[in-house]
Amino acid sequence: MYPSVTPPREVKIGDAAAFAGTTPRAIRHYHQIGLLPEPERGGDGRRRYGYDDMIRLLWIRKMSEAGISLDDMRAAFDEARDIEDVLGRLEETLAAQEADIKRQRAAVQRLRVVGSPLGLLSPLVTDRLSHLPSGALRPSDLDALLVTERIFGPLGAAIQASVFITLATHPDLRAEADRLDAADAALDDTVDPHDPQVEELAAQHCAHHKALEQAMEAAGMDEAEEKLFEIDDAEASDKEDTQMSAFEAVTKMPYGFSAARTRCIELTAQLLDGGLSAGS
DSSP: OOOOSSOSSOBOHHHHHHHHTSOHHHHHHHHHTTSSOOOOBOTTSOBOBOHHHHHHHHHHHHHHHTTOOHHHHHHHHTTOSOHHHHHHHHHHHHHHHHHHHHHHHHHHHHHHHHOTTGGGSOHHHHHHTTTSOTTOSOHHHHHHHHHHHHHHHHHHHHHHHHHHHHHHHOHHHHHHHHHHHHHHHTOOTTSOTTOHHHHHHHHHHHHHHHHHHHHHHHTTHHHHHHHHHHHHHHTGGGOOSOOOOHHHHHHHSOOOOOHHHHHHHHHHHHHHTTSSOTTO
16 A cells, blocks of 8 residues: 655754655755755754655755756745746757757767867868878977867868868978978077078078968869869858957967067068068
């Protein structure tokens, strides 16, 4: 036979917690926030929980399993808020969580297929690099793509990927890039920004950039980049606003360039824009 509907006795907090599938600590918290009325203490100084208390604890557990917050439970019990309003907001929260889980699952699947850390970059970037053999990219290349994607978005990083593809398939251009990187690193705080070597290095950077462009054009990468622009435009409405401006990046990233290196970068940009003549 089933037990009597109304329990014949009251129980202590430990027994109440065990029956409801919760803990004494949780029950004390319910008392503190006004979710569960605190019963009077008996002659031994301990609280005793009756039938109504147990029913409230069971409902609290069921509502918690449904994802309803403690604040919303209290409002629902007090009839201060329409339960339909609570459920509507809960559905919105669950939908957002489902979307997050879907994105996370897609990211995990990409990591399995593409590999780590390349698979953490946007599909536009990894697809651009898909034909390169494993190990062709240096870790520093991937780091640079990560920064570029943060500043200029997937399209900017995909275009930069063309440079790394060219460097990976042209040992002479890669060697020149390494030499220029070493020369840049030598432009420390001891070098005068107006030292002739700064202008000379800028001219060399400009020449190297043009050589890269010629190699990329010969390989048909300029046409591939046009397709990237088309893909980017088609996906523009689905993109999140997670990138920042170049100015913001400069202020937030710990670049720490010396005055000489900063001037070399500026001169290189001016040469590429046609604002200076080499060696001027």
